[in-house]
Amino acid sequence: MIQRLLLLLFLIVFAVSETADAAVKTIVLDGSTTVGPVAKSFAIYFTKKYGVRVTVSESGSGNGAKSLINSSCTIATMSRAMKEAEIAAARKKGVNPVAHVIAFDGLAMVIHPANPVRSLSISQIRSIYQGTIRNWKEVGGANARIVVIQRESNSGTQExxxxxxxxxxxRITGNSETQSSNGAVKNRVSTTLSSIGFLSLGFVDSSVKVIAVNGVVPNEKTVKNGAYKVTRPLYLYTNGQPSGLVKQFIDLPNTPEGKGMITELGLVSR
Amino acid sequence: MTGESEGERNRSNAFVVSARKRTLQKVAKTTGEGMLFSVAFFVAVVVLFIFYFVARDAIPFFQIRGFSEFFTSTNWYPADEPGEFGALAIIYGSLMVTLGSAMIAVPMGVAAAICLSDILPFSIRQYAKPVIEMLAAIPSVAFGFFALVVLAPLMQDHGGPLLMWAWWILVSPFLLLSVIVISDLLTANIKDEKRREKRHWMWLIVLGFFSIFLLFKVGAVLNGIQILTGTNALNVSIILSFMALPTIVSVSEDALQAVGRDIREGSYALGATRAETIIKTILPAASSGILAAVILGIMRALGETMVVWMASGNSSHIPEPWFNYLEAIRTLTATIAGDMGEADQVTGSARFHVLFAMGLLLLIISFISNLVSERIVVRQRKILSGQ
Structure with a gap:
């Protein structure tokens, strides 16, 4: 019994000292599910190289911004720029968000592989999400109602x-279904014959079919040269200009290793 | 002193309580009671505090936006500038899946409870009940995952045939039973035995043909249905009904058991068959307990979040037509879970408070239901104890 108690005590002391230590040596990332995979491979690389613990949470860009404002993370990963209201809220709490673009991402419009449609124009996509085009046959597909899939409101990809x-x-039509992550959208689209959704290019695989937007198929080249219009930067936000280890982490995307990791994950490096 | 008085002292020492011992006992008694009281008090206070804190953040929403939009509009655009907060479609979605799951879970649950308490032998019941109660131990996210990954694609790919088989399997025993019962009832008044027999057969054949026609016709209609999206109200209703089942079975089985052996044997002694005993004696006696079980089960379905968030499609609109269970819907619980992420005091007040308004609505519904089921159980106890 006493031995057990001692063990417990030891564990508690160990845990406390561990967390106290961690305050200095841990980088906490929170935010976008789109940036998540990149952040994770950066984290593994960084931990291996510098022996620093890096934790990555994926709770949506909005949550990342919230975490940074509440100082519960070191770096917020975001797939959209911070909103005015968020920056104002951060300033009020004495947090000064600084944006760092780490990569570019094409938003791929995806459909079920068995759907014959190959290309849509931006105005057609707009009408589909507005609810004015409701059947695939209006855009050259089969006679079936379109199942529109969007992301929830704290998603940077949605914004x-x-x-x-x-x-x-x-306003996106109320008939559209809402999914909570890139992975969930991919899952739904890959299993639903008449669905349409949008994904970060990094999440696209053979289970879904990417369609051309305004005649341009998204890939590394078309995203980089701007031919693919639905392209956005991905951000890391820090509180003030970073220094020390955090700066080294933020600079990773500029190193050849960082660029390699970004490309491997299907995104486009700067 | 004499030996007698010494003996008396020895004897009484065991019973006489010294002043010190008495105070100790008193202290122990008061601390014990105090601890129990404070624990009970704490639980009650927690409930009150939940009410207070949810209401405190819900009321500002109604102050900002008023009541009518929330309850009458179906436009749910909380993230837009300016936002719209019409929750009618969401409230409707919640009621829809709750009703749907009740329609599946209540007949199944009550039938299972009757089977457990009055039909199965004791040795089997001993194992069957814990197995059914095991359903309650499965985490809801596992149910949700199953709904999203297995049930949804299954519905999309084989929706029509599945519906047809479900219709056949579920409805044919009921039809068979009702054909027999109805033809029995229709001929019960005929005195002449031979004529009754003849009439009975005639009705059996007529009703039998009619029900087979019904089975095939509706089955063919269902077979032709193509389910566009598998994350819909039906999917959620099915999964929620499985989650509500253990509660309904367990509580109504207890109610059926509470009816007692004397009443059952009294019924048998009067010449009633087992079916008559169950339908005419036991079920009415246990009805309020069963009703309480049903309400508890329904509350489980109404409050469930994870399954609904994963498998309902989260589409804030009222299906067309309004009873179409094959369309995606959105519920109160899933909306709170899904919109909590970005809604914050810092980034938008109505958007934050509207979620608490939904929480308050859920809290009020479950509070009323609990109160009702509590009253029903109390009433049943009074009836059974003969007061």
């Missing part, structure tokens, strides 16, 4: 999609 395709003011 970018609205900004780049439908326009900020437009």
């Amino acid at each position: 970018s999609f609205k900004e780049l395709v439908t326009g900020k003011r437009m």
Whole structure:
């Protein structure tokens, strides 16, 4: 019994000292599910190279911004720029968010592989999400109602999609389904014959079919040279200009290793 | 002193409580009672505090936006500038899946409870009940994953045939039973035995043909349905009904058991068959307990979040037509879970408070239901104890 108690005590002391130590040597990342995979491979690389613990949470860009404002993370990963309101809220709490673009990402419009449609124009996509085009046959597909899939409101991908395709003011139809991550959208689209959704280019694989937007298929080249219109930067946000280890972490995307990791994950390095 | 008095002292020492011992006992008694009281008090206070804190953050929403938009509009655009907070479609979605799951879980649950308490032998019941209660131990996210990854694609790929088989399997025993019962009832008044027999057969054949026609016709209609999206109200209703089942089975089985052996044997002694005993004696006696079980099960379905968030499609609109269970819907719980992420005091007040308004609505519904089921159980106890 006493031995057990001692062991418990030891564990508690160990845990406390560990966390006290961690305050100095841990980098905490929180935010976008789009940036998540990149952040994770950076984290593994960084831990191996410098022996620093890096934790990555994926709770949506909005949550990342919130975490940075509440100082519960070191770096916020975001797939959209911070909003005015968020920056104002951060300033009020004495946090000064600084943006660092780490990569570019194309928003791929994806459909079920068995769907014959190959290309849509931006205005067609807008009408689909607005609810004015409701059947695939109106855009050259089979006679089936379109199952529209969007992301939930704290998603940076959703914000970018609205900004780049439908326009900020437009209301996405209430008939559309809402999924909570890139992975969930991919899952739904890959299993639902008449669905359409949007994904970060990094999440695209053979289970879904990427369609051309305005005749341009998204890939590394078209995203980099700007031919693919639905392209956005991905950000890391820090509180003030970073220094020391955090700066080294932020600079990773500029190193050849960092660029390699970004390309490997299907995103486009700067 | 004499030996007698010494003996008396020895004897009484065991019973006489010294002043010190008495105070100790008193202290122990008060601390014990105090601890129990404070634990009970704490639980009650927690409930009150939950009410207080949810209401405190919900009321500002109604102050900002008023009542009518929340309850009458179906436009749910909390993230837009300016936002719209019409929750009618979401409230409707919640009610829809709750009703749907009740329609599946209540008949199944009550039937299972009757089977457990009155039909299965004791040795089997001993194992069957814990197995059913095991359903309650499965985490809801596992149910949700199953709904999203297995049930949703299954519905999309084989929706029509699945519906048809479900219709056949579920409805044919009921039809068979009702054909027999109805033809029995229709001929019960005929005195002449031969004529009754003849009439009975005639009704059996007529009703039998009619029900087979019904089975095939509706089955063919269902077979032709193509389910566009597998994350829909039906999917959620099915999964929620499985989550509500253990509660319904367990509580109504207890109610059926509470009816007692004397009443059952009294019924048998009067010449009733087992079916008559169950339908005419036991079920009415246990009805309020079963009703309480049903309410508890429904509350489980109404409050469930994870499954709904994963498998309902989260589409804030009222299906067309309104009873279409094959369309995606959105519920109160899933909206709170999904919109909590970005809604914050810092980034938008109505958007934050509207979630608490939804929470308050759920809290009020479950509070009323609990109160009702509590009253029903109390009433049943009174009836059974003969007061």
